[in-house]
Structure formats: C-alpha cells, structure tokens
Amino acid sequence: MSLWPQSFVLSCSVPLFGAVVSVSLAIGGEIPLSDRMSGYDFMSRGTQAMQDDDSANPGMLWVLDGEALWNAADGATSKSCADCHGDARLSMKGVAARYPAIDRAGSRPVDIAARVNICRAQQQKANPLPLEGRKLLAISSYIGLQSSGMPISVAIDEGTRPFLQNGREMFLQRQGQLNLSCAQCHDDNWGQKLSGAPIPQGHPTGYPLYRLEWQSLGSLQRRLRNCLIGMRAESYPYGAQEYVVLELYLMWRARGMKMESPAVRP
Amino acid sequence: MTVPTRRQILISAVALIGGTGMSSLLAIKPTWATPAMMRAAIRKVIGEAPLRKGKVRLDLPPLIENGNAVPMTVSVDSPMTEADYVKAIHVFNEKNPQPNVLSIRLGPRAGKAAISSRIRLADSQTVTAIAEMSDGSFWSDEADVVVTLAACVEGI
Amino acid sequence: MARALINVPASAKRGEVIEIKTLISHPMEPGYRPNSTGEILPRDTINLFVCTYNGEEIFRAELSPAIAANSFIAFSTVATASGKLEFKWTGDNGFSATESVAITVE
Numbered sequence: 001m002s003l004w005p006q007s008f009v010l011s012c013s014v015p016l017f018g019a020v021v022s023v024s025l026a027i028g029g030e031i032p033l034s035d036r037m038s039g040y041d042f043m044s045r046g047t048q049a050m051q052d053d054d055s056a057n058p059g060m061l062w063v064l065d066g067e068a069l070w071n072a073a074d075g076a077t078s079k080s081c082a083d084c085h086g087d088a089r090l091s092m093k094g095v096a097a098r099y100p101a102i103d104r105a106g107s108r109p110v111d112i113a114a115r116v117n118i119c120r121a122q123q124q125k126a127n128p129l130p131l132e133g134r135k136l137l138a139i140s141s142y143i144g145l146q147s148s149g150m151p152i153s154v155a156i157d158e159g160t161r162p163f164l165q166n167g168r169e170m171f172l173q174r175q176g177q178l179n180l181s182c183a184q185c186h187d188d189n190w191g192q193k194l195s196g197a198p199i200p201q202g203h204p205t206g207y208p209l210y211r212l213e214w215q216s217l218g219s220l221q222r223r224l225r226n227c228l229i230g231m232r233a234e235s236y237p238y239g240a241q242e243y244v245v246l247e248l249y250l251m252w253r254a255r256g257m258k259m260e261s262p263a264v265r266p
Numbered sequence: 267m268t269v270p271t272r273r274q275i276l277i278s279a280v281a282l283i284g285g286t287g288m289s290s291l292l293a294i295k296p297t298w299a300t301p302a303m304m305r306a307a308i309r310k311v312i313g314e315a316p317l318r319k320g321k322v323r324l325d326l327p328p329l330i331e332n333g334n335a336v337p338m339t340v341s342v343d344s345p346m347t348e349a350d351y352v353k354a355i356h357v358f359n360e361k362n363p364q365p366n367v368l369s370i371r372l373g374p375r376a377g378k379a380a381i382s383s384r385i386r387l388a389d390s391q392t393v394t395a396i397a398e399m400s401d402g403s404f405w406s407d408e409a410d411v412v413v414t415l416a417a418c419v420e421g422i
Numbered sequence: 423m424a425r426a427l428i429n430v431p432a433s434a435k436r437g438e439v440i441e442i443k444t445l446i447s448h449p450m451e452p453g454y455r456p457n458s459t460g461e462i463l464p465r466d467t468i469n470l471f472v473c474t475y476n477g478e479e480i481f482r483a484e485l486s487p488a489i490a491a492n493s494f495i496a497f498s499t500v501a502t503a504s505g506k507l508e509f510k511w512t513g514d515n516g517f518s519a520t521e522s523v524a525i526t527v528e
Binding site for chain 3: 334335336364378380381382383385386
C-alpha cells in the first residue's frame, strides 16, 4: 500500500481540470461534487416509487427482522443490542453514514457488518453471524435506516488516509479479462448505456439494498462482487479487507450525499 | 419408406441430441408461452363472450429495468355499487413460461376497482388485463413493454 | 422473523374507501430457474391471498409464479365498521401466513 506524498497530489491536481473542488485529494476524471447523482436518479419512476414507499419497499422486510434481532437476547451473556445501545433510533442515528470507520481497538477500518460481529464476540459473547446471511443483513439494514436522509461523512484523518489512498488506487486500477477499472465506467462513462442499462456513478448511498436482480436484500460487497465478475476479474471472498478499503473510498467519494438505506435498485 | 420430410429430420436430430445429453450445450429452450397460449388461457376464463377494449387501464412502465419485479396497476372504470361492479380482474402475458399472471376477485365492498402488484416479465411482450363485470361483460386493455436487464449480474 | 408488512389506516370514516398495502417475505421460486449446477429449482410460490373484514371475504387473489418475490399486493375496501382485517397467504410446501390489523371506523 503506497503512500502518495501530499505535495505530489497537490501539484498535479490543479492543471488536470478546471473545477478543482477538493484541492488536497482531487485527481483528474473524478466527478465534480456538484455533478454527483445517486443511483436513485438513474432509475425509472416505478422503481423510485418502490423505494420511496415504506409499505412497498421489500427492503423494509429485512429492517423489520433487524429490529426484532436488535431486541433479542443472544450469546453467553444473554444480552441484546438494545441492552447496551438502547433505542437504535437514538443511538444508531448517523452511524451508518460515517462507516467504514477505524475500530477503536484495531487500526484498520471496518464496515457495519464487521462491527456488529465484533460487538457480538466481545460484548455478547456470541458467535459471529454469517457474512451476507439474512440475520446480519437484517441488523445492518436496521442500522442503515437510522441514517436515512443524513449526509455521508466518513472521517479522513491520519488513521484512515492511507486506506483511502489504497481504496482510490483500487478504483483506478485496471483489472480482469476486460482490463477495465471502476473509474472507466463510473467516473468517465456514467450516464451512458451498458447492455441497455444506464451506468450509474457508483455511490454507495443506499446499502444494504434490495436489488431487483437478486430478488433479495444484499450488501455493498455483494454488489462489488457482481461488478468484479462483470469485469471478469477475480472477486475477493466476503469480508475481505479489500472491500472495506474500497468502500471507504466510495463513501468519501460520495461525501455529503444523502443516505438512502434500504434503497431499491434494478 | 417415404423420404423423410425436413420436419422429421429436424425432430429426430433434436431427439438424438437430447438422447446424448448435449441439449444443455445447445440450449434448447423448453416450450414457453406463446401469444396463442395466452389467447387460449383468456378463452378459458371468458368462454365465448366477446372481449371489448375499454374501461380497463393497465399501467406498466414501457421500458422495464429488470423483469424480476415490474410495478403494475390495473384500474377499471366502475361505480362499484351492488348493481354495477367489477367481479374479477385477470392479467395474462404472452412470453413468460406460462400465460397466467394474476386473478383477482372483487365485489362492491372494494369501493374502487384498482389493484397494484409487482410482476415478473421474462421478455419484451404484450401484457393483457381483463375485467369481468357484474353484468357478465368482459373488457380489456393491453400494454406493450420492453424488458431490459441490469448490467453486471451475478454468474449463475 | 417478520413475514409480512401491512399498511392500513388506523382509523377511517364510515363509507370511506381505504387503501390496503401488503408485502410478504417469500422467494416465489417460479420453478423454471436453474441453479449453479444446472438443476431446475423446484417451484415454491404463494398461490392464494385472501383478505377478510370482520370475517367476511373482501378480496381474493390467485397468484402465479409471475408474481415477483416478496410479493406486493395493494387493493382497497370500504370502511364499514370497526374491527379486524385478516390477511392469509397460502402456497406450495404447506406455506401459510396470517396477519391481522385492527381498524377503527367512526
């Protein structure tokens, strides 16, 4: 994981394009902040309506499950999430909007799902929930809902900056049999069509979300795997640090945009 | 023995291929619904009664992003009184594996003859909605839809 | 585990037409899809959805595999009296789910 010297980034960002908004970390090809659009804006009105109506949004079925799990005792301690965190509507407000975050005990960023499992192991003395399983998705979506409408705001400091740089490198790196980078579709060609479908900008504003293609709620990691498979690249296993680092970059790239979890996407 | 017709040759070729287990490689599709099957399914429901266009409104997006869940609304112009109401609404398709979609029983207690659901459409096609009125008449509406797929899908 | 999400107004005026939205957790496996080894996954769908209002049937829907997973059905009814709306879904493999919601009618 290389560390780009601050001065090098500063000096190369200015001549590359006119609208340099974030001087310290901007690089050519990035979508100007004011041009950013959520995947919601690329959907048909029918699918948007599905997301907007809590009685029609299939993701809400997972949120209901998540609420029940939040209040259910588990582990050797027979504690529920609520026993420590109380009402999620208060204690989890804004939390998903600032993840991935550095886990206080460790030094690497973790996503919400990993954080839940850390809590389960340390506080509830419970087994970790299977990654991408229904229960973990349910709790993640319940936590995600508590940030609905709030601006994405991941902390960028000495702790996270190296991971952010790493995540950006991943985003710009060509890979797979098609030799494509994320940036080539989602920075350079968003709004154009791929197999008849519009290419969105790739902001993780709504995760975990109900993807019509999956007929199920799934995490950002599942969607990233779809992308990697689509590019004919090797996909990492669920829980891989690569996904968390990439998510950190994507959340920083989407900073200020509103959380929509649980979203609906085609 | 007569010279085998082209049709007979093709049928025996398919049988041979099927017998050697290569059918999956050639991706021979199972028999799916056709517009004729849809018409037959409609006839089963309405019998010999004439099917008139009107009174029914079938709302489907003309361009569908993912055929797995397509929002659909069917509404029928009817006072929904004891004397004049919609008894049933039936929806059919012509290219899914089978022609039926949804069959609804209503009555004057509905207040409004309008239902919404989400349906699956396997291909670009025509979808038909039929309303059965209390006086025994049948009315219909059709919608032509184009079904696309989301890009970057999972492998099977 | 939550099976269904029902949206009914908690109260209504007598004679008012109210909208009812129902969402149920179910894979609606159509019976035509192959799994990763090429075997066709067997059909597992909801076949019937019935709603009763104080015991009287007000809505009935026969679902086919062409209804999307996590089935959504919205319909309306006239608010006649206070009481209970009951919803029942039945399907393949002995699937059965019921929910009920109270309604107050002034």
